[in-house]
Amino acid sequence: MNKFQGPKGSVVLTWMAVLWCWTNVSAYPWIPLPAHHRYLNTTMPVPGSGLQVDYRMRDWQVQAESWLQEIQQLSFSWNAGPPLRIRVDSLGPEDAVNLMELGITTDWQWDEAYVLVLAEGTATLRAQSPKGLFYATRTLIQMLESDSIRATGSLPAVMVWDFPRFAWRGMHLDVARHFWEPDKIQQYLSWMARYKMNVFHWHLTDDQGWRLEIPEFPGLTKVSAWRSATLRGRPVDVEDSLLYRHQQHGGYYTEAEVRALVRYADSLGIRVVPEIEMPGHARAALAAYPALSCRADSQGVPGHWGVFEDVFCAGNEATLEFLTQVLDHVCRIFPDSVVHLGGDECPKTRWEACPLCQQRMRSLDLPDAHALQSWFMSRMIQHLASQGKSAIGWDEILEGGLPEGAAVMSWRGTEGGKAAARAGHSVVMSPGKPCYLDHYQHDGPEEPLAIGGMNRLEDVYTYEPVPDDLEPGAVMWIQGAQGNVWTEYMTSWDKVEYMVMPRMTALAEVLWSPALNRTVGRGRTFEHYRDRLRCHAGWMARQGLHFAPHGWDPTLLPERPSN
Ligand SMILES: [Zn+2]
Incomplete structure (x- = not known):
């Protein structure tokens, strides 16, 4: 009904982009750009169909076969030439010296590093793991599928030495405001993997929906996962029922679905970090279990957005017991060592008036309700630690002190991130500007409705996750950054595609490639990135993605819905 209609001109746009690509790009249009590469001044003919693989590292064969199958699927069936030879090997001493000279410093970088040589009919892939x-x-897939390269009939010989700049190359997805079926999550993970992103932050619970099956609490899937109405526009008047779509919306992931998605992510080198929001953004859970709130009154799952006063009661021992049981289940089904505990936007109105919360504050001699939140988060963080897991939370968790080992996701600008890094906590940067991919990307009147803000493709591309004024000793705590995709105004998957693509590809390059001002040789300017991005239009079109075209030519605006 209100479904976002994809750009009608996208097919035309794609062909314009591909044509442009044929005539203007003679080098491989990689995104993200490798740390270093060198063309060898020779070419090799485009190979024929099929692969001949020589495994020098037998241990990796089982995993590698599925990855190489994707390359096989790109096979040049129209070409009668010999098949591509692929040699899989470990890094040699000379590779190690080269990679160290290029700036590898940490173990995790060695883990993700590789050397690729394409010459004389053979692609040699060498890695440490x-x-x-x-x-x-x-990287090889992006080379072989490149329309520009295929059109010339020959492949430039090249050497690539590559490793990531940051350990946390994250993408978040809000499945609470709008629920997405497992096949959509799988698609999202596949886009991430293509662009070498490696952390999927799964925002599973919020006021408007609880999306994770917890066997001990069936109310979470019977009640909390569903809402009867959804606000259509901005929340100007949430009491006006005419502004709502009166249609049930919801859904949840079963344990089997979660396990399958986590396995799929793992096969793509992606960690899955689940988020269970607390103590705020809890209205969906409280709809099924009202006794866990301060007033214990029954309210439904809200169909509008905002910050709600009803939150988990910090004085009621049953509430803490509920949350620890939920976390125990989360720890069982998510293998990653990190769990996101939310911690943002928790009004203290109910706690101030609640006898149990007040009693808790007196018994712990806490000065105010902010200290109560700090105590609450610490108790949950300690519980995770007892399960061998560590916590990350939005930057509000810094207020009132943070236990050792907990990490901070800085969303209210970068101040929280800087303070946390200076205090020796790991930090993931995701400031609203420019990491919120639910903000507008263009100011044209035909843009579909977004929550507000403006994060253009160029803003994302030129983002630097390490703040200029951060002392060298604190820089090591910046683990990376993340694009956040809140879905209040994304009522269809087409619109998620439109908001994420291509801005995710810009962030991918920020997080993988050398910093803007440290690029060796060609590239790593916005203009060069935009030229390479044009060459990815063919892939996006083949995937049926409703991508935003502003990236390569702002004058080519397709028709938009008038929501
Ligand atoms: Zn309370």
Whole structure:
């Protein structure tokens, strides 16, 4: 009904982009750009169909076969030439010296590093671990599918030395405001892997929906996962029922679905970090279990957006017991060592008036309700620690002190991130500007409705996750950054595609490639990135993605819905 209609001109746009690509790009249009590469001044003919693989590292064969199958599927069936030879090997001493000279400093970088040589009919892929090999295959796929290269009939011989700049190359997805079926999550993960992103932050719970099956609490899937109405526009008057779509919306992931998605992500080198929001953004859970709130009154799952006063009661021991049981289940089904505990936007109105919360504050001698939140988060963080897991939370969790080992996701600008890094906590940067991919990307009147803000493709591309004024000793705590995709105004998957693509590809390059001002040789300017992006239009079109075209030519605006 209100479904976002994809750009009608996208097919035309794609062909314009591909044509442009044929005539203007003579080099491989990689995104993200490798740390270093060198063309060898020779070419080799485009190979024929099929692959001949020589495994010098037998241990990796099982994993590598599925990755290489994707390359096989790109086979040049129209070409009668000999098949591409692929040699899979470990890094040699000379590779190690080269990679160190290019700036590898940490173990995790070695883990993801690779060397790729394409020459004389053979692609040699060398890595320290299967992860590095996986990234080598991603790079090779982008080379073999390149429309510009295929059109010339020959492949430039090249050497690539590559490794990521940041350990946390994250993408978040809000499945609470709008629920997405597992096949959509799988698609999202596949886009991430193509662009070498490696952390999927799964925002599973919020006021408007609880999306994770917890066997001990069936109310979460019977009640909390569903809402009867959804606000259509901005929340100007949430009481006006005419502004709502009166249609049930919801859904949840079963344990089997979660396990399958986590396995799929793992096969693509992606960690899955689940988020269970607390103590705020809890209205959906409280709809099924009202006794866990301060007033214990029954309210439904809200169909509008905002910050709600009803939150988990910090004084009621049953509430803490509920949350620890939920976390125990989360720890069982998510293998990653990190769990996101939310911690943002928790009004203290109910706690101030609640006898149990007040009693808790007196018994712990806490000065105010902010200290109560700090105590609440610490208790949950300690519980995770007892399960061998560590916590990350939005930057509000810094207020009132943070236990050792907990990490901070800085969303209210970068101040929280800087303070956390200076205090020796790991930090993931995701400031609203420019990491919120639910903000507008263009100011044309035909843009579909977004929550507000303006994060253009160029803003995302030129983002630097390490703040200029951060002391050198604190820089090591910046783990990376993340694009956040809140879905209040994304009522269809087409619109998610439109908001994420191509801005995710810009962030991918920020997080993988050398910093803007440290690029060796050609590239790593916005203009060069935009030229390479044009060459990815063919892939996006083949995927049926409703991508935003502003990236390569702002004058080519397709028709938009008038929501
Ligand atoms: Zn309370």
